[in-house]
Structure formats: C-alpha cells, structure tokens
Amino acid sequence: MNWYRRENNGKLILSLYIQPGAKNTQFAGLHGDALKISLAAPPIEGKANKALIKFLANCFQVSANQVSIKRGERSRYKLVEIEQATIDPGLLLEGESS
Secondary structure (H helix, E strand, C coil): CCCEEEEEEEEEEEEEECCCCCCCCEEEECCCCCEEECCCCCCCCHHHHHHHHHHHHHHCCHHHHHHEEECCCCEEEEEECCCCCCCHHHHHHHHCCC
16 A cells, blocks of 8 residues: 555654545545545634544544644645554555445
C-alpha cells in the first residue's frame, strides 16, 4: 500500500485525500495513492483540519498533539505525521468493506 509509510524514527506518514462537509466522519477507501477520509466538519477556519487530527488521534490511540499536518493544510491532499502510532494503518480499511 502506497498511502502510508513508517520512518526510521518510528513516525508514521499518511498520504490522505480529505472530503470535508460530508454527512459522517469515516474512512472512505482509497483515492489513488491516498487514503480517503470523509469529514463531517466544514472546511472553514481550520475546523476540518482540527476534526481530522482528532479523528486520526482516536483511530491510532494517540493524543492529538502526536498528530500533525506536515503538508496540505489548505488542500484536500494532505501529508500527516503520527508519532508513536502502534496501530497498523492497513487495519483501518478492513472494517470499511461491510
């Protein structure tokens, strides 16, 4: 899978495609080489970015300050870094097929 990688320092890097203003916040499969995430938050005044950080922190069982947007703060395509993530990112899509 090309949408995530683990750095030598243990940090997890995710390539994401974000759909703000959706009905629900959830994983929505793959979008090219990125993981698509639908966010219920609107893309106004950073609300979608804050919701994304909170959602990912919850999914990877880390605190919100361990999740940071490294590239794409004003774009649908984002590069996100997660520190000390112990959850395998490949498992995130397994439950989405039902």
